[in-house]
Amino acid sequence: MLTAYRTSRDGTLGIRPSFEKNSWINMTAPSKEEINEVSLFYNIPIEFLEDPLDLEESARIEYDEDTNSTLIINDFPTMDVNNNQFDSYITIPIPIGIILGKDYIVTVCSQSNSPLENTIKKNVNTSMKNRFALEVLLSISTQYIDKLKLLNKQRLKIESHLRDSLTNKQLYDLMDIEKSLVYFLISLKANSDVITKLFRTHSIKLYEDDIDLLEDVRIEINQGIETTELYTRILDSITGSFSSLISNELNNTMKTLTIFTIFLTLPTLVFSFFGMNVTLPMGDKNPLAWIITLIIALILVIWIRLTLRRKKIF
Incomplete structure:
Protein backbone atom coordinates (compact mmCIF):
# COMPACT_ATOMS: atom_id res chain seq x y z
CA MET A 1 0.00 0.00 0.00
CA SER A 244 15.92 -22.51 44.14
CA LEU A 245 12.51 -22.61 45.83
CA ILE A 246 11.30 -25.39 43.55
CA SER A 247 14.53 -27.33 44.11
CA ASN A 248 14.21 -26.88 47.89
CA GLU A 249 10.58 -28.06 47.89
CA LEU A 250 11.55 -31.07 45.82
CA ASN A 251 14.35 -31.91 48.27
CA ASN A 252 11.95 -31.62 51.21
CA THR A 253 9.46 -33.88 49.46
CA MET A 254 12.12 -36.49 48.67
CA LYS A 255 13.42 -36.33 52.26
CA THR A 256 9.92 -36.86 53.66
CA LEU A 257 9.28 -39.80 51.36
CA THR A 258 12.65 -41.31 52.27
CA ILE A 259 11.93 -41.05 56.01
CA PHE A 260 8.51 -42.67 55.60
CA THR A 261 10.11 -45.43 53.55
CA ILE A 262 12.64 -46.10 56.31
CA PHE A 263 9.96 -46.22 59.02
CA LEU A 264 7.85 -48.61 56.95
CA THR A 265 10.81 -50.77 55.95
CA LEU A 266 12.10 -51.55 59.46
CA PRO A 267 8.92 -53.28 60.76
CA THR A 268 8.70 -55.11 57.44
CA LEU A 269 12.25 -56.42 57.87
CA VAL A 270 11.49 -57.64 61.40
CA PHE A 271 8.26 -59.36 60.43
CA SER A 272 9.84 -60.86 57.33
CA PHE A 273 12.75 -62.23 59.34
CA PHE A 274 10.52 -64.04 61.86
CA GLY A 275 8.20 -65.15 59.08
CA MET A 276 10.89 -67.26 57.34
CA ASN A 277 10.62 -70.38 59.51
CA VAL A 278 12.58 -68.67 62.30
CA THR A 279 11.67 -69.47 65.91
CA LEU A 280 9.77 -66.62 67.52
CA PRO A 281 11.00 -65.14 70.83
CA MET A 282 9.87 -67.21 73.84
CA GLY A 283 8.81 -70.05 71.52
CA ASP A 284 6.40 -70.38 68.66
CA LYS A 285 3.47 -71.39 70.87
CA ASN A 286 3.91 -68.57 73.41
CA PRO A 287 0.98 -66.12 73.06
CA LEU A 288 3.32 -63.21 73.93
CA ALA A 289 5.73 -63.94 71.07
CA TRP A 290 3.98 -61.67 68.55
CA ILE A 291 3.96 -58.83 71.12
CA ILE A 292 7.72 -59.17 71.58
CA THR A 293 8.12 -59.06 67.79
CA LEU A 294 6.15 -55.80 67.69
CA ILE A 295 8.29 -54.40 70.51
CA ILE A 296 11.50 -55.24 68.61
CA ALA A 297 10.17 -53.45 65.52
CA LEU A 298 9.06 -50.47 67.62
CA ILE A 299 12.48 -50.22 69.30
CA LEU A 300 14.19 -50.11 65.88
CA VAL A 301 11.79 -47.39 64.68
CA ILE A 302 12.39 -45.29 67.83
CA TRP A 303 16.15 -45.77 67.54
CA ILE A 304 16.16 -44.63 63.90
CA ARG A 305 13.95 -41.65 64.77
CA LEU A 306 16.30 -40.53 67.58
CA THR A 307 19.31 -40.95 65.28
CA LEU A 308 17.72 -38.83 62.55
CA ARG A 309 16.66 -36.21 65.07
CA ARG A 310 20.16 -36.05 66.56
CA LYS A 311 21.55 -35.45 63.09
CA LYS A 312 18.80 -32.80 62.51
CA ILE A 313 17.40 -34.72 59.59
CA PHE A 314 13.98 -35.26 61.16
Whole structure:
Protein backbone atom coordinates (compact mmCIF):
# COMPACT_ATOMS: atom_id res chain seq x y z
CA MET A 1 0.00 0.00 0.00
CA LEU A 2 1.24 3.47 -0.89
CA THR A 3 0.00 6.81 0.46
CA ALA A 4 1.28 10.29 -0.38
CA TYR A 5 1.07 13.13 2.14
CA ARG A 6 1.97 16.78 1.86
CA THR A 7 1.68 19.78 4.14
CA SER A 8 -0.50 22.52 2.68
CA ARG A 9 0.08 26.25 2.99
CA ASP A 10 -2.14 26.47 6.06
CA GLY A 11 0.08 23.92 7.82
CA THR A 12 -2.25 20.90 7.74
CA LEU A 13 -1.04 17.47 6.68
CA GLY A 14 -3.24 15.94 3.99
CA ILE A 15 -3.31 13.05 1.52
CA ARG A 16 -2.31 13.80 -2.07
CA PRO A 17 -3.53 11.85 -5.12
CA SER A 18 -0.11 11.88 -6.79
CA PHE A 19 3.59 12.34 -6.09
CA GLU A 20 4.76 15.90 -5.45
CA LYS A 21 7.87 17.66 -4.26
CA ASN A 22 8.34 18.10 -0.50
CA SER A 23 5.90 15.27 0.10
CA TRP A 24 5.96 12.21 2.31
CA ILE A 25 5.43 8.80 0.73
CA ASN A 26 4.36 6.17 3.24
CA MET A 27 4.82 2.62 1.91
CA THR A 28 3.33 -0.26 3.89
CA ALA A 29 4.10 -3.74 2.53
CA PRO A 30 4.47 -2.27 -0.98
CA SER A 31 4.27 -4.33 -4.13
CA LYS A 32 7.13 -4.61 -6.63
CA GLU A 33 5.36 -2.21 -8.97
CA GLU A 34 4.98 0.43 -6.25
CA ILE A 35 8.65 0.13 -5.31
CA ASN A 36 9.73 0.60 -8.92
CA GLU A 37 7.36 3.55 -9.35
CA VAL A 38 8.69 5.43 -6.32
CA SER A 39 12.28 4.56 -7.20
CA LEU A 40 11.95 5.99 -10.71
CA PHE A 41 10.02 9.12 -9.75
CA TYR A 42 12.30 10.23 -6.90
CA ASN A 43 15.52 8.62 -8.19
CA ILE A 44 15.95 6.42 -5.11
CA PRO A 45 18.21 3.34 -5.13
CA ILE A 46 15.98 0.29 -5.37
CA GLU A 47 17.79 -1.39 -2.48
CA PHE A 48 16.90 1.53 -0.19
CA LEU A 49 13.24 0.63 -0.69
CA GLU A 50 13.70 -3.14 -0.48
CA ASP A 51 16.08 -3.44 2.48
CA PRO A 52 13.56 -2.27 5.16
CA LEU A 53 11.19 -5.03 3.98
CA ASP A 54 13.77 -7.68 4.87
CA LEU A 55 12.78 -9.11 8.24
CA GLU A 56 16.43 -9.86 9.04
CA GLU A 57 17.62 -6.31 8.32
CA SER A 58 19.36 -4.60 11.22
CA ALA A 59 19.26 -0.93 12.22
CA ARG A 60 21.75 1.21 10.32
CA ILE A 61 22.29 4.46 8.38
CA GLU A 62 23.52 4.56 4.78
CA TYR A 63 24.21 7.37 2.29
CA ASP A 64 24.19 7.17 -1.52
CA GLU A 65 26.29 9.89 -3.17
CA ASP A 66 24.91 9.36 -6.68
CA THR A 67 21.31 10.12 -5.69
CA ASN A 68 22.12 12.24 -2.61
CA SER A 69 19.72 10.14 -0.53
CA THR A 70 20.09 8.82 3.01
CA LEU A 71 18.57 5.63 4.39
CA ILE A 72 17.85 5.29 8.13
CA ILE A 73 16.64 1.91 9.40
CA ASN A 74 15.35 1.55 12.96
CA ASP A 75 13.62 -1.31 14.77
CA PHE A 76 10.32 -0.59 16.49
CA PRO A 77 8.40 -2.73 19.02
CA THR A 78 5.37 -4.62 17.82
CA MET A 79 3.15 -7.26 19.37
CA ASP A 80 3.71 -10.91 18.50
CA VAL A 81 0.46 -11.86 16.77
CA ASN A 82 1.28 -15.56 17.11
CA ASN A 83 0.98 -15.38 20.88
CA ASN A 84 -2.69 -15.01 21.85
CA GLN A 85 -2.20 -15.83 25.52
CA PHE A 86 0.35 -13.15 26.34
CA ASP A 87 1.49 -9.73 25.14
CA SER A 88 4.89 -10.46 23.63
CA TYR A 89 6.84 -7.75 21.83
CA ILE A 90 9.21 -8.73 19.05
CA THR A 91 11.40 -5.95 17.66
CA ILE A 92 14.20 -7.39 15.56
CA PRO A 93 12.12 -8.66 12.60
CA ILE A 94 10.19 -5.38 12.18
CA PRO A 95 12.46 -2.67 10.74
CA ILE A 96 11.23 0.65 9.44
CA GLY A 97 13.13 2.56 6.77
CA ILE A 98 13.26 6.36 6.46
CA ILE A 99 14.68 7.67 3.17
CA LEU A 100 15.62 11.35 3.00
CA GLY A 101 16.25 13.17 -0.26
CA LYS A 102 16.43 16.72 -1.54
CA ASP A 103 12.68 17.22 -1.95
CA TYR A 104 11.05 14.10 -0.56
CA ILE A 105 10.84 11.74 2.42
CA VAL A 106 9.84 8.09 2.06
CA THR A 107 9.02 5.62 4.85
CA VAL A 108 8.99 1.89 4.16
CA CYS A 109 7.78 -0.88 6.47
CA SER A 110 6.46 -4.41 6.08
CA GLN A 111 3.40 -3.68 8.21
CA SER A 112 1.39 -0.77 9.55
CA ASN A 113 3.04 0.79 12.58
CA SER A 114 2.14 3.24 15.30
CA PRO A 115 5.30 5.43 15.09
CA LEU A 116 4.13 6.80 11.75
CA GLU A 117 0.56 7.07 12.97
CA ASN A 118 1.74 9.15 15.93
CA THR A 119 3.77 11.34 13.56
CA ILE A 120 0.67 11.97 11.44
CA LYS A 121 -1.24 13.06 14.54
CA LYS A 122 1.49 15.61 15.31
CA ASN A 123 0.79 17.24 11.92
CA VAL A 124 4.50 17.48 11.07
CA ASN A 125 5.54 19.69 8.15
CA THR A 126 6.68 17.48 5.24
CA SER A 127 8.92 20.21 3.87
CA MET A 128 11.04 19.91 7.03
CA LYS A 129 12.28 16.45 6.13
CA ASN A 130 15.01 16.13 8.74
CA ARG A 131 12.70 17.24 11.53
CA PHE A 132 10.11 14.76 10.24
CA ALA A 133 12.62 11.89 10.43
CA LEU A 134 13.63 12.85 13.97
CA GLU A 135 9.97 12.95 15.04
CA VAL A 136 9.57 9.38 13.77
CA LEU A 137 12.71 8.26 15.63
CA LEU A 138 11.48 9.96 18.81
CA SER A 139 8.12 8.20 18.48
CA ILE A 140 9.90 4.85 18.13
CA SER A 141 12.08 5.41 21.19
CA THR A 142 9.06 6.53 23.22
CA GLN A 143 7.19 3.38 22.30
CA TYR A 144 9.96 1.26 23.78
CA ILE A 145 9.44 2.96 27.15
CA ASP A 146 5.67 2.42 26.96
CA LYS A 147 6.03 -1.25 26.02
CA LEU A 148 8.59 -1.81 28.77
CA LYS A 149 6.07 -0.49 31.29
CA LEU A 150 3.49 -2.97 29.98
CA LEU A 151 5.96 -5.85 30.25
CA ASN A 152 6.81 -4.85 33.81
CA LYS A 153 3.11 -4.80 34.73
CA GLN A 154 2.77 -8.31 33.31
CA ARG A 155 5.79 -9.41 35.32
CA LEU A 156 4.37 -8.01 38.56
CA LYS A 157 1.06 -9.74 37.87
CA ILE A 158 2.75 -13.09 37.28
CA GLU A 159 4.95 -12.63 40.34
CA SER A 160 1.91 -12.08 42.56
CA HIS A 161 0.39 -15.34 41.30
CA LEU A 162 3.67 -17.20 41.81
CA ARG A 163 3.46 -16.57 45.54
CA ASP A 164 0.25 -18.61 45.68
CA SER A 165 1.02 -21.39 43.22
CA LEU A 166 3.51 -22.18 40.49
CA THR A 167 2.26 -23.50 37.15
CA ASN A 168 3.84 -24.21 33.79
CA LYS A 169 1.84 -21.40 32.18
CA GLN A 170 3.34 -18.84 34.54
CA LEU A 171 6.83 -20.10 33.72
CA TYR A 172 6.10 -19.86 29.99
CA ASP A 173 4.85 -16.29 30.50
CA LEU A 174 8.07 -15.38 32.27
CA MET A 175 10.00 -16.91 29.39
CA ASP A 176 8.03 -14.72 26.96
CA ILE A 177 8.91 -11.62 28.97
CA GLU A 178 12.56 -12.61 29.09
CA LYS A 179 12.59 -13.23 25.32
CA SER A 180 10.97 -9.85 24.70
CA LEU A 181 13.53 -8.08 26.90
CA VAL A 182 16.36 -9.70 24.95
CA TYR A 183 14.86 -8.46 21.67
CA PHE A 184 14.37 -5.01 23.20
CA LEU A 185 17.98 -4.76 24.36
CA ILE A 186 19.42 -5.83 21.00
CA SER A 187 17.22 -3.45 19.03
CA LEU A 188 17.71 -0.50 21.38
CA LYS A 189 21.48 -0.81 21.21
CA ALA A 190 21.34 -0.98 17.41
CA ASN A 191 19.07 2.09 17.33
CA SER A 192 21.47 3.86 19.70
CA ASP A 193 24.33 3.29 17.26
CA VAL A 194 22.22 4.87 14.50
CA ILE A 195 21.52 7.95 16.64
CA THR A 196 25.22 8.28 17.44
CA LYS A 197 26.05 8.21 13.73
CA LEU A 198 23.41 10.86 13.03
CA PHE A 199 25.35 13.29 15.23
CA ARG A 200 28.44 12.77 13.04
CA THR A 201 26.91 12.43 9.57
CA HIS A 202 27.23 15.22 7.02
CA SER A 203 24.53 13.98 4.66
CA ILE A 204 21.77 15.27 6.95
CA LYS A 205 21.87 18.94 7.87
CA LEU A 206 20.69 19.53 11.42
CA TYR A 207 19.74 22.89 12.86
CA GLU A 208 19.97 23.76 16.53
CA ASP A 209 16.38 22.68 17.22
CA ASP A 210 17.02 19.45 15.32
CA ILE A 211 20.08 18.72 17.44
CA ASP A 212 18.01 19.25 20.60
CA LEU A 213 15.38 16.85 19.27
CA LEU A 214 18.05 14.31 18.36
CA GLU A 215 19.43 14.62 21.87
CA ASP A 216 15.96 13.86 23.22
CA VAL A 217 15.89 10.74 21.06
CA ARG A 218 19.24 9.61 22.44
CA ILE A 219 18.10 10.22 26.02
CA GLU A 220 14.95 8.16 25.43
CA ILE A 221 16.94 5.30 23.91
CA ASN A 222 19.50 5.32 26.74
CA GLN A 223 16.66 5.29 29.24
CA GLY A 224 15.15 2.35 27.39
CA ILE A 225 18.45 0.46 27.48
CA GLU A 226 18.92 1.07 31.20
CA THR A 227 15.32 0.10 31.95
CA THR A 228 15.59 -3.07 29.87
CA GLU A 229 18.81 -4.10 31.61
CA LEU A 230 17.22 -3.42 35.01
CA TYR A 231 14.12 -5.48 34.20
CA THR A 232 16.32 -8.27 32.84
CA ARG A 233 18.31 -8.42 36.07
CA ILE A 234 15.11 -8.41 38.13
CA LEU A 235 13.65 -11.21 36.02
CA ASP A 236 16.86 -13.24 36.32
CA SER A 237 16.72 -12.79 40.08
CA ILE A 238 13.07 -13.89 40.21
CA THR A 239 13.58 -16.96 38.06
CA GLY A 240 16.70 -17.89 40.02
CA SER A 241 14.90 -17.51 43.34
CA PHE A 242 11.91 -19.57 42.27
CA SER A 243 14.21 -22.17 40.76
CA SER A 244 15.92 -22.51 44.14
CA LEU A 245 12.51 -22.61 45.83
CA ILE A 246 11.30 -25.39 43.55
CA SER A 247 14.53 -27.33 44.11
CA ASN A 248 14.21 -26.88 47.89
CA GLU A 249 10.58 -28.06 47.89
CA LEU A 250 11.55 -31.07 45.82
CA ASN A 251 14.35 -31.91 48.27
CA ASN A 252 11.95 -31.62 51.21
CA THR A 253 9.46 -33.88 49.46
CA MET A 254 12.12 -36.49 48.67
CA LYS A 255 13.42 -36.33 52.26
CA THR A 256 9.92 -36.86 53.66
CA LEU A 257 9.28 -39.80 51.36
CA THR A 258 12.65 -41.31 52.27
CA ILE A 259 11.93 -41.05 56.01
CA PHE A 260 8.51 -42.67 55.60
CA THR A 261 10.11 -45.43 53.55
CA ILE A 262 12.64 -46.10 56.31
CA PHE A 263 9.96 -46.22 59.02
CA LEU A 264 7.85 -48.61 56.95
CA THR A 265 10.81 -50.77 55.95
CA LEU A 266 12.10 -51.55 59.46
CA PRO A 267 8.92 -53.28 60.76
CA THR A 268 8.70 -55.11 57.44
CA LEU A 269 12.25 -56.42 57.87
CA VAL A 270 11.49 -57.64 61.40
CA PHE A 271 8.26 -59.36 60.43
CA SER A 272 9.84 -60.86 57.33
CA PHE A 273 12.75 -62.23 59.34
CA PHE A 274 10.52 -64.04 61.86
CA GLY A 275 8.20 -65.15 59.08
CA MET A 276 10.89 -67.26 57.34
CA ASN A 277 10.62 -70.38 59.51
CA VAL A 278 12.58 -68.67 62.30
CA THR A 279 11.67 -69.47 65.91
CA LEU A 280 9.77 -66.62 67.52
CA PRO A 281 11.00 -65.14 70.83
CA MET A 282 9.87 -67.21 73.84
CA GLY A 283 8.81 -70.05 71.52
CA ASP A 284 6.40 -70.38 68.66
CA LYS A 285 3.47 -71.39 70.87
CA ASN A 286 3.91 -68.57 73.41
CA PRO A 287 0.98 -66.12 73.06
CA LEU A 288 3.32 -63.21 73.93
CA ALA A 289 5.73 -63.94 71.07
CA TRP A 290 3.98 -61.67 68.55
CA ILE A 291 3.96 -58.83 71.12
CA ILE A 292 7.72 -59.17 71.58
CA THR A 293 8.12 -59.06 67.79
CA LEU A 294 6.15 -55.80 67.69
CA ILE A 295 8.29 -54.40 70.51
CA ILE A 296 11.50 -55.24 68.61
CA ALA A 297 10.17 -53.45 65.52
CA LEU A 298 9.06 -50.47 67.62
CA ILE A 299 12.48 -50.22 69.30
CA LEU A 300 14.19 -50.11 65.88
CA VAL A 301 11.79 -47.39 64.68
CA ILE A 302 12.39 -45.29 67.83
CA TRP A 303 16.15 -45.77 67.54
CA ILE A 304 16.16 -44.63 63.90
CA ARG A 305 13.95 -41.65 64.77
CA LEU A 306 16.30 -40.53 67.58
CA THR A 307 19.31 -40.95 65.28
CA LEU A 308 17.72 -38.83 62.55
CA ARG A 309 16.66 -36.21 65.07
CA ARG A 310 20.16 -36.05 66.56
CA LYS A 311 21.55 -35.45 63.09
CA LYS A 312 18.80 -32.80 62.51
CA ILE A 313 17.40 -34.72 59.59
CA PHE A 314 13.98 -35.26 61.16
